[in-house]
Amino acid sequence: MKKILIISCFLFFFPNFTFANELNIFTSRHYDSDIQLYEKFTSITGIKINIISGEDAALEKRMIEEGKDTKADLYITADAGRLGLFDKKGMFQNSISPIIKAKVPENFRSDNWTGIAKRARIIFYAKDRVSSDEIKNLRYEDLSKPNWKNRITIRQSNSIYNQSLVASLISNNGIAKTEEWVNGFVKNFARDPQDNDRGQILAVASGEADLAIANTYYYALMLSGQKGKDQQEAAKKVTPFFPNQNDRGAHMNISGAGVLKTSKNHENAIKLLEFLLTKESQEHIVNNTFEYPIVENIEPNKLIKNTSLGNNFIQDLKTPVKEYSIFQEEALKLMLKAGWK
Amino acid sequence: MIKKINIWYLSSLIISVVVAIPILVIFSSFFENTSEYRIILRETFLVDYIFNSLILLIGVMSLTSVIGIVCSYLISFYDFIGVNFFKWALILSFAIPAYIYSYSLSAFFENYGTAYSILKGIFGEANYNHYIPKPDGILGAIIALSFSIFGYVYVLTGLSFRYQSQNLIDLGKNLGFSKKKTFFKIILPAARPSIVAGLSLVAMETLSDFGSVSFFGVSTLTTGIYNAWITFDDLTLAYRLSFYLLIFIFGLLILENISRKKAQYHSPTKDSFEIKNKIKLFGYKSAFAFIFCFFIFFISFMFPLLQMGYWTYLFPKYLFELNLINLISNTLILVFFSCCLLITFGILSNYGNRITKSKFLQSLTTFSISGYAIPGVILAIAYISFISFLDENLLQSKNYNIKSLFIGTIFGLIIVYFIRFYSLANNGIKSGYLKINYSIDESAYLLGYSKIKTFNKIHLPYLKNSIFLVIILLLIEIVKELPITLIMRPFNFDTFATIAYAYASQDLLEAAAAPAIILILISSVFILITSRFILKDQT
Numbered sequence: 001m002k003k004i005l006i007i008s009c010f011l012f013f014f015p016n017f018t019f020a021n022e023l024n025i026f027t028s029r030h031y032d033s034d035i036q037l038y039e040k041f042t043s044i045t046g047i048k049i050n051i052i053s054g055e056d057a058a059l060e061k062r063m064i065e066e067g068k069d070t071k072a073d074l075y076i077t078a079d080a081g082r083l084g085l086f087d088k089k090g091m092f093q094n095s096i097s098p099i100i101k102a103k104v105p106e107n108f109r110s111d112n113w114t115g116i117a118k119r120a121r122i123i124f125y126a127k128d129r130v131s132s133d134e135i136k137n138l139r140y141e142d143l144s145k146p147n148w149k150n151r152i153t154i155r156q157s158n159s160i161y162n163q164s165l166v167a168s169l170i171s172n173n174g175i176a177k178t179e180e181w182v183n184g185f186v187k188n189f190a191r192d193p194q195d196n197d198r199g200q201i202l203a204v205a206s207g208e209a210d211l212a213i214a215n216t217y218y219y220a221l222m223l224s225g226q227k228g229k230d231q232q233e234a235a236k237k238v239t240p241f242f243p244n245q246n247d248r249g250a251h252m253n254i255s256g257a258g259v260l261k262t263s264k265n266h267e268n269a270i271k272l273l274e275f276l277l278t279k280e281s282q283e284h285i286v287n288n289t290f291e292y293p294i295v296e297n298i299e300p301n302k303l304i305k306n307t308s309l310g311n312n313f314i315q316d317l318k319t320p321v322k323e324y325s326i327f328q329e330e331a332l333k334l335m336l337k338a339g340w341k
Numbered sequence: 342m343i344k345k346i347n348i349w350y351l352s353s354l355i356i357s358v359v360v361a362i363p364i365l366v367i368f369s370s371f372f373e374n375t376s377e378y379r380i381i382l383r384e385t386f387l388v389d390y391i392f393n394s395l396i397l398l399i400g401v402m403s404l405t406s407v408i409g410i411v412c413s414y415l416i417s418f419y420d421f422i423g424v425n426f427f428k429w430a431l432i433l434s435f436a437i438p439a440y441i442y443s444y445s446l447s448a449f450f451e452n453y454g455t456a457y458s459i460l461k462g463i464f465g466e467a468n469y470n471h472y473i474p475k476p477d478g479i480l481g482a483i484i485a486l487s488f489s490i491f492g493y494v495y496v497l498t499g500l501s502f503r504y505q506s507q508n509l510i511d512l513g514k515n516l517g518f519s520k521k522k523t524f525f526k527i528i529l530p531a532a533r534p535s536i537v538a539g540l541s542l543v544a545m546e547t548l549s550d551f552g553s554v555s556f557f558g559v560s561t562l563t564t565g566i567y568n569a570w571i572t573f574d575d576l577t578l579a580y581r582l583s584f585y586l587l588i589f590i591f592g593l594l595i596l597e598n599i600s601r602k603k604a605q606y607h608s609p610t611k612d613s614f615e616i617k618n619k620i621k622l623f624g625y626k627s628a629f630a631f632i633f634c635f636f637i638f639f640i641s642f643m644f645p646l647l648q649m650g651y652w653t654y655l656f657p658k659y660l661f662e663l664n665l666i667n668l669i670s671n672t673l674i675l676v677f678f679s680c681c682l683l684i685t686f687g688i689l690s691n692y693g694n695r696i697t698k699s700k701f702l703q704s705l706t707t708f709s710i711s712g713y714a715i716p717g718v719i720l721a722i723a724y725i726s727f728i729s730f731l732d733e734n735l736l737q738s739k740n741y742n743i744k745s746l747f748i749g750t751i752f753g754l755i756i757v758y759f760i761r762f763y764s765l766a767n768n769g770i771k772s773g774y775l776k777i778n779y780s781i782d783e784s785a786y787l788l789g790y791s792k793i794k795t796f797n798k799i800h801l802p803y804l805k806n807s808i809f810l811v812i813i814l815l816l817i818e819i820v821k822e823l824p825i826t827l828i829m830r831p832f833n834f835d836t837f838a839t840i841a842y843a844y845a846s847q848d849l850l851e852a853a854a855a856p857a858i859i860l861i862l863i864s865s866v867f868i869l870i871t872s873r874f875i876l877k878d879q880t
Contacts, residue, residue, distance in 0.1 A: 024832060030843035032662075050832035052749070053843060057570060058828040061722055062748065065729040069744040071832070085574065156558050158568055194477050194558040195451075198848055202452035206470035221848060228655065228851070230461065234453040329573060336385045341560055 022048045023268040026063060027076040028056040029255060033288030034076075041275050047268050056082050063091065063260065073263040074272065076116070078255040079160045081167060083113045084325025087258060095259035097270050103277045103295050110322040113258030116276045117291035120315065121165050121251045123241040124201050124219065125211040139244045140169060140251065143211075144184030152185070153200045153209035156193040157335035160328075161215060165251050166335060167327035168319045172248065175330060182338040193341045198222060198231075205234040215253075216240070216309055220290035223303050242313040249314035254321055255291065349693030350702065356690050357705035359756075360763050364711045366723035367587070370580035378573035382565055393479060394548065394561040400483035401490075401547045402540055408487065408637055409494025409539060414524065415634060417502035420619040421627040427634040429872035434641035435492045436864035438821040440552035441841065441857045443485040444850045445648035447556065450475055455648060481557040482550075488641040490546050494539035501535035502528065537597050542713075544593060548586050549716045551824060562586060563716060576722070583719045590714045646861060652854035660855040663840070668856070672836050672863075674751065675826075676816045679758045683766035683815060684808055686759075691770050692796060695782075709764040717761065717824035724757050725828075754829040761825060762818060766811050773807025774800070813871040817864045837863075 027034070030053050038049040052059070056077045063070045075091075077083060086092065092112035100114050108115035125135060134147065143152060155162060170178045190209035195202075197214035201222065204212045221227060222235035242250040257276075259269040275281055282293045286301050299305060382390075415421070416428050449455045452470045460469040476484050509531065513523040529536075554561050562582055570579035622630055653660055694702050712720065728747045747753045777800060785795040823838045830839070837860040844853035 030847055052830060052832055052834075053839075054827040055718075055846075058718060058722065058824075061576070062725055062828055065725045066744055066748055067729065067733070069732075069742060071745075071749065156560075158564065192478065195447075196848055199451065206452040206468065208452070208470075218848065226656075226849065226851065228458065230453045230458050332568070332573075333381055336381060339385075341386075341558075 021046060021268070022050060023265050023272055024050045024071045024073045025052070025076060025272075026059045026072045026074070027051060027053050028059060029053070029076055029078055031289050033284060037276065037281055037284055038272075040281075041272055044275075045268075045271060047265075047271065049272075060086055060091075064089065068262045070260065070262055071264075072260050073265045074257055074259055074269040076255070076257040078119075078253075079164060079324075080108075080115070080254050080256060080321035081160060081164045081324035081328040083254075083256050083258060084110065084322050085328070087112045088325065091260060092258035093261045093263070093266065095266065095270055095273065097274060099274045100270075100277065105294075105296075105317065107317045107320050108252075108254050108294055109256075113256050114273060115254030115256040115294045115321070116273070117255045117282075117285050117289065118294050118315075119253050119255070119291050120216045120242070120313075121161055121213060121253060122216060123211060123243050124204055124214055124238045125241055126204050126207070126237065127239050129207075129210040135241055137246055138241065139247065140165070141173070141181060141244075143188065143213075144181045146184075146188075148188040148211065150188065150190050151210040152188045152212070153190050153203045154193060154213045155196060155200060157332060157340040161197070161253065162213075162335070163328045163331045164253050164321075164324040165213070166331035167324040168251050168316065170327040170330055170334075171319050171323045175334070178331075179334050179338075182334045182340065186335075186338045186340045198227070201238055202231070202234055205237040212238075216292070216304070217290035220301060220303050220309070223307065224290070240307065240309050244316065245314050248318040249316040251319075252315050252317075252321065253324070254294065347697075349689070350697050350699065352686070353690045353693035353697075353699075353702045354705070356686050356763070357702070357709070360709045360712060360760050361705075362727050363715055363720050363723040363760060364587070366727050367580045367584045367715070367719070370577045370584065373577045375578040375581070376569075376573045376575035378569050378575050379578050382569070382578075386560060387565065390560055390562050390565045393559055394563075396479060397482060397486075397554070397559065397561055398544060398547055400479070401486045402543055404483060404487035405491040405494050405543045406536065406540060408491045410498050410529075410536065412634060412637055413495050413499035413502055414528070415630045417499055418528075418619060419622050419630060421622040421630040423631055423634065424619075427638060429869065430638050430642070431495055431634065432492055432868055432872055433638075433865055434489060435817055435868055436861045437489050437642060437645050438552075438823070438838070438860070439486050439489040439546075439550060440556065440823065440845075441649070441853075441861070442489045442645050443481065443553040443556040444845060444853065444857070445645040446476060446481055446485050448850050449644075449648055450477075455651065478557055479559045482553050482559045485553045485557070486547055486550060488637075490543050491637075491641065493542040493546075494536060497535040497539040498532055501532040541590075541594060541597070545590055545714045548590060549714055551716050551718060566716070566719065576726075579719065580723070583715055587711060587714050646858070649854040649858040649861065652851045653858055656851050656854075659844070659852040660858075663855055663859070664835075665859070668835060668837055668840070668859075669863075671834060672820055675755065675758070675836070676819050678751070678755050679762070679819055680812050680815050682755060682759055683762060684770070684811065687763070687766040687770040687811070688804070688808075690767060691774050692800070695774060695779075696792065706767060709767055712761045713764050717822070718828065720761060721757055721825045721828045724753075724760065728753075749829070749831050751831060751834075754826065754831075757825050757829050758819060758822070761822075762815055765814060765818065769807055769811035769814065770804065773804040777803050810871060813867050816867055820860055820864050 025038075035051070038051070041047065042049055050071075052072075056079075059075070059077075060082075063072050063075065066072075075086065077086075087110065094111050096109060096111060096114060100109070104114050108118065123135075123138065129151075142148075157163070166178065166182065169181060173181070191203070197218040198221070200209075200212035200214045201219055203209045219235055219238070219240060222231045225232045244250060257273060259266050259273075263269055276285075277295055279295070279298060282295050282298045285291060286293050286298060290301050290304060292300055292304075300309075412427070412431055416424055416431075447454075450473055452473075454473075456473045457469050460473075461467070509527055510523060513527045518526065548562075551563055551567070554563055555567070562585070566579045566582045569575045569582065690702075690706060694706070715723070725748055728744060732742070732744050747756065781799060782795060785799055790798065820836075821838060822836075823842055826836055826839055827842065837856040840856040841853040841860065844850070844856075
């Protein structure tokens with residue numbers, strides 16, 4: 001009896017031992033719908049999934065310090081730049097199976113990690129205050145022009161989505177031109193950067209600014225009514241617009257995942273990645289998180305499809321998302337120097 | 342010296358070393374290289390960040406001292422409508438974590454937020470957004486922090502007010518002092534040590550706060566710490582900035598100590614307590630006192646509770662989705678084992694200090710305050726770095742693997758809680774011990790009591806209430822704790838705080854309301870159970 005007690009106490013305090021048919025995930029995505037997918041995966045394959053969710057940087061630091069002793073098999077996070085940086089530290093192994101290769105466009109994966117869903121960072125504007133001439137053929141590059149003075153709202157420079165956006169501009173236009181752009185862009189801010197992306201859209205709806213930059217799923221979340229009736233109405237006052245439609249397309253980012261180099265269950269991890277890319281899983285993601293599917297020929301969420309957000313816009317397929325990690329640091333430097341709070 | 346090294350000495354020493362781990366790690370950053378972010382920071386926003394940190398600190402300290410002192414003054418010296426209710430109701434603000442307060446504040450006042458919906462409900466459709474004040478940025482952070490932590494000042498000042506020597510106040514009266522003069526010349530100066538104790542807790546919480554500051558997008562030194570760490574991958578610089586914060590806090594404490602040296606404070610002995618006759622207020626004076634206290638109670642406790650309740654009412658499914666049994670048992674496990682550890686070692690250390698009377702040990706325990714003053718995330722990361730360093734450099738050759746025991750286990754999580762909350766436990770027990778006169782020990786020894794027996798038969802009964810109080814304070818802190826739990830926890834382990842965070846980070850504060858409201862209710866119940874202890878002191 002005593003022995004059993006001691007052993008059970010031990011197991012209770014140090015439940016860090018893993019068993020055969022398992023998969024351990026570190027994730028900075030907190031969606032309930034992700035967990036539903038994992039449960040479905042377990043019911044099909046019998047592979048038990050264990051999760052630790054948290055803030056990306058903290059999770060990464062923990063995995064790095066745990067080193068070869070880490071129990072993590074798969075790391076999932078939202079932002080290509082973060083995945084790239086983590087990969088640079090030698091934390092991932094090649095996990096791109098032929099199935100993944102076939103399903104995910106090359107632009108949205110590297111050798112060691114892959115996108116599982118997409119998001120677009122686009123423009124939201126007030127129709128009554130932005131003329132059709134101004135919005136026509138608008139490019140991100142145009143937003144530094146003086147006609148936008150005191151009209152634009154966007155979140156702070158420490159937002160990883162902004163850093164990736166500016167990184168993509170550096171990748172396309174070079175550092176010098178982007179520096180010039182950032183300097184002009186910051187002068188056009190209608191208010192000090194604050195709030196999350198939804199706050200930017202609401203600022204346009206309320207008249208605080210004429211144009212916002214935000215990720216598409218924030219807008220869809222408001223339209224869905226999950227933020228209450230008033231915000232649903234507010235969202236309808238704002239029009240989404242996809243910039244750069246005549247050249248490289250709208251800025252895209254991903255939610256993605258990579259298998260850790262030290263993974264003891266890497267086959268299970270790849271199985272899960274492939275499962276996440278099936279039609280059913282992609283539809284499940286799209287319908288719950290309002291992201292765009294990473295796999296082609298999947299309908300986006302009805303809410304997105306029925307608005308002008310649609311699926312028929314030109315996505316930036318020219319800038320590989322793995323380049324974001326190369327330029328993110330430079331991007332933040334330019335932003336800080338330009339006085340982007 | 343050798344004679345002094347006994348089991349008590351040793352155990353106190355070990356605790357001090359464990360608690361000093363984060364300081365060691367953070368200090369070691371000065372021997373490593375930093376990235377160029379240090380230069381960029383210096384060239385761009387460093388002055389802004391420091392300025393904002395100072396504004397935040399001054400703002401929160403001023404607001405908490407005004408709220409805390411006025412409330413406890415009214416309640417301690419006057420009798421007005423509802424005074425017995427407010428006495429304990431104002432402590433309920435402890436149940437609201439600053440991050441949940443921030444969610445409520447922002448959601449209420451944002452464009453098309455709750456305030457907008459209310460106005461629309463009453464007056465019909467219109468664009469009210471322009472008329473709704475926006476307490477965002479630094480103002481929001483000051484309000485959120487102040488109303489969730491003013492309780493420290495309120496409780497500590499109140500204790501001192503209620504047990505102030507009536508003789509002094511009578512003396513003032515006899516000298517013909519007005520009420521105002523009595524307050525500023527007698528009551529306030531005599532309560533200064535308590536007010537300062539409360540304010541230093543407020544200062545530490547403010548400077549180590551990540552949650553509300555980042556939620557409101559205020560760029561303080563913590564933003565610098567975050568940018569350094571996350572974008573520039575420069576943990577060294579992040580540690581250094583944390584170290585400066587720590588030095589700053591120590592500086593404040595030392596400054597206070599020096600300025601206090603000149604004045605002598607006698608805490609009155611039990612005999613000098615007199616039951617004061619409270620002054621009864623009538624008419625508008627009574628109404629004013631009531632309105633002031635009610636306003637503070639409403640803003641600090643009811644407002645966030647109502648906002649969370651409103652959402653839970655609108656979206657009840659999130660409440661039903663909570664795995665209550667699991668969450669409550671997880672919370673209780675953490676509380677139970679942390680309390681066992683903290684109380685045991687808190688007593689050991691205090692008893693050790695008492696027996697050995699070692700100045701060295703006493704000064705070592707001051708380091709324990711660092712657990713409170715360093716941001717939780719940085720504390721956890723410093724701990725992980727330390728364990729990893731130990732494992733790789735010292736133990737690897739011997740084939741021990743301590744990482745999987747100390748990181749990502751409940752055990753590891755509890756150790757970091759230990760570091761974080763040790764100063765709370767230690768000081769709580771210390772305050773109990775201060776009331777036991779040394780002569781009692783001597784008498785016990787003369788009667789032939791052993792040290793253990795003295796402890797069991799004499800100290801423990803005296804300490805009982807302090808220990809009880811510490812347990813409840815720990816419970817409230819652990820129920821609310823977020824950053825450490827988030828990073829240190831094992832697989833599939835959630836608390837109410839982590840669930841609330843998970844929803845909030847998806848921009849679904851509506852869903853975060855359900856776990857938040859339960860978290861608040863649990864803390865509130867425990868506050869109510871102990872309010873008489875908190876308010877009555879433990880004599």
